[in-house]
Amino acid sequence: xxxxGADMESGTLVEWLIRPGERVERGQxxxxxxxxxxxxxxxxxxxxxxxxxxxxxGQKVPVGEVLAVILAEGEKAEGESAxxxxxxxxxxxxxxxxxxxxxxxxxxxxxxxxxxxxRLRISPAARKRAAELGLDPTGVSGSGAGGSITLDDIExxxxxxxxxxxxxxxxxxxxxxARGAMRQAIAAAMARSKREIPHYYLGHTxxxxxxxxxxxxxxxxxxxxxxxxxxxxxxxxxxxALEAVPELNGWYRxxxxxxxxxxxxxxxxxxxxxxxxxxxxxxxxxLAPDAMMAALRxxxxxxRQDRLRSSELTAAGLTVTxxxxxxxxxxxxxxxxxxxxxxxxxxxxxxxxxRNGQVVAARCLHASLAADHRVTDGALGAxxxxxxxxxLQEPERLWPT
Amino acid sequence: xxxxxRDTLRETVIDAIxxxxxxxxxxxxxxxxxWREALEVDSFDFLNILVDLEKRLGVxxxxxxxxxxxxxxGLLDYLESRLAA
Numbered sequence: 001x002x003x004x005g006a007d008m009e010s011g012t013l014v015e016w017l018i019r020p021g022e023r024v025e026r027g028q029x030x031x032x033x034x035x036x037x038x039x040x041x042x043x044x045x046x047x048x049x050x051x052x053x054x055x056x057x058g059q060k061v062p063v064g065e066v067l068a069v070i071l072a073e074g075e076k077a078e079g080e081s082a083x084x085x086x087x088x089x090x091x092x093x094x095x096x097x098x099x100x101x102x103x104x105x106x107x108x109x110x111x112x113x114x115x116x117x118x119r120l121r122i123s124p125a126a127r128k129r130a131a132e133l134g135l136d137p138t139g140v141s142g143s144g145a146g147g148s149i150t151l152d153d154i155e156x157x158x159x160x161x162x163x164x165x166x167x168x169x170x171x172x173x174x175x176x177x178a179r180g181a182m183r184q185a186i187a188a189a190m191a192r193s194k195r196e197i198p199h200y201y202l203g204h205t206x207x208x209x210x211x212x213x214x215x216x217x218x219x220x221x222x223x224x225x226x227x228x229x230x231x232x233x234x235x236x237x238x239x240x241a242l243e244a245v246p247e248l249n250g251w252y253r254x255x256x257x258x259x260x261x262x263x264x265x266x267x268x269x270x271x272x273x274x275x276x277x278x279x280x281x282x283x284x285x286x287l288a289p290d291a292m293m294a295a296l297r298x299x300x301x302x303x304r305q306d307r308l309r310s311s312e313l314t315a316a317g318l319t320v321t322x323x324x325x326x327x328x329x330x331x332x333x334x335x336x337x338x339x340x341x342x343x344x345x346x347x348x349x350x351x352x353x354x355r356n357g358q359v360v361a362a363r364c365l366h367a368s369l370a371a372d373h374r375v376t377d378g379a380l381g382a383x384x385x386x387x388x389x390x391x392l393q394e395p396e397r398l399w400p401t
Numbered sequence: 402x403x404x405x406x407r408d409t410l411r412e413t414v415i416d417a418i419x420x421x422x423x424x425x426x427x428x429x430x431x432x433x434x435x436w437r438e439a440l441e442v443d444s445f446d447f448l449n450i451l452v453d454l455e456k457r458l459g460v461x462x463x464x465x466x467x468x469x470x471x472x473x474x475g476l477l478d479y480l481e482s483r484l485a486a
Contacts, residue, residue, distance in 0.1 A: 215464070216464050216465055219463075219464045220463065220464065220465070223455070223461060224448060224451045224452045224455050224461055224462065225448075225452045225455075227448060227464065229444040229445055229448055230444055231444060231445070270441070270443075272422060272423070272424060272441075273424060296445075297445070300445050322443075325437065325438070325441075325442070325443035325444055326438060326441060326443075327435075327438040
């Protein structure tokens with residue numbers, strides 16, 4: 001069970017999208033897991049074949065517990081004991097071949113090893129009860145001696161199986177319970193942020209007339225459905241600033257800064273009726289304008305339909321929040337732990353602006369940075385913010401040809 | 402489409418808004434105030450509403466006219482004049 005947020009302790013496996021014996025590709029969605037942040041599509045990070053599914057649909061699984069065993073290319077199926085002492089935290093991580101120097105095992109693993117070879121350790125009472133409940137005990141994790149399944153384990157599995165079966169459909173409005181759970185998750189993360197992270201705040205008001213002119217020119221001949229929205233420019237400017245100042249792209253873990261791999265800024269998305277998610281926009285530094293708009297559109301749509309992917313909840317090292325559409329002038333952000341910074345944008349509003357010694361009316365925007373002082377200092381934050389605002393003020397630099 | 406009554410046009414616009422923001426209480430909007438902020442419609446939602454209105458009415462709003470759509474009345478006036486043209 002992958003950790004899909006700083007304060008996630010467990011998740012409920014709603015649905016397996018793979019079967020034993022099936023081949024899986026890197027990045028493939030293999031399961032749906034219900035968390036406090038809603039239903040998440042869990043992706044796998046190694047190609048291989050599914051040896052067996054350990055967790056059962058409906059089961060609540062603590063973070064770090066094995067969900068499934070995936071064998072890498074050419075790897076031999078092992079007995080039941082091996083996977084247990086090798087946790088696969090992100091189901092994804094396949095065990096590496098044990099003896100790389102040896103010739104690969106026969107292509108066809110003997111089916112006995114995978115299925116009947118693994119005798120289930122379960123007490124007679126538990127087996128009887130499982131049969132009564134119509135519950136397949138193979139997916140239940142045992143808490144008894146030697147990992148054997150006890151009657152209590154079966155009862156517990158039966159209990160969590162019920163709500164799991166009634167998993168919300170993708171389109172269903174979140175229930176009051178889901179709302180409450182999300183509120184609690186936000187409360188825990190934000191309390192931790194304010195308790196642990198010494199924030200410093202920087203802000204800058206900039207004139208966005210050139211950026212808006214760029215956007216209007218880009219959109220002028222396009223049908224509405226193919227237009228860009230201003231947040232695409234903002235996210236692009238953030239991505240380029242992160243490239244220039246990578247010290248603000250990562251996580252503070254175990255007393256040290258750990259840089260993020262790639263530029264995947266989180267996008268704070270308010271959910272209608274309350275709540276907030278901040279999935280990562282992957283490779284924001286590499287996307288052309290239309291591709292970035294398509295990626296953002298997809299992300300926003302899936303966030304609102306409760307269909308985010310696991311990698312989107314863990315990849316961001318910095319989050320961007322835009323409260324301008326709600327009329328807010330400036331944002332003093334709260335960092336999403338363990339990330340190290342948050343960028344906040346306010347509304348675009350017309351103001352008196354001095355240009356060439358003349359006061360003119362210009363559309364302006366306030367950009368802010370909240371950053372973790374354990375990791376960076378104000379001078380570095382200022383460099384980041386300057387990079388960000390320079391790019392927004394000179395839009396031709398956003399996607400240089 | 403040109404003979405669409407103001408009330409029908411209003412219904413159409415409200416339908417398009419509700420498709421994006423189902424909980425929006427459009428009737429409670431203070432007249433003459435920006436509707437997007439009041440209904441928490443962000444730039445992405447706004448784009449989707451315009452796509453929807455284009456489908457329903459055949460009116461494509463260029464970005465340079467967005468400033469005329471700030472109030473609900475302004476939006477209706479704008480659509481009315483475009484439909485009459």
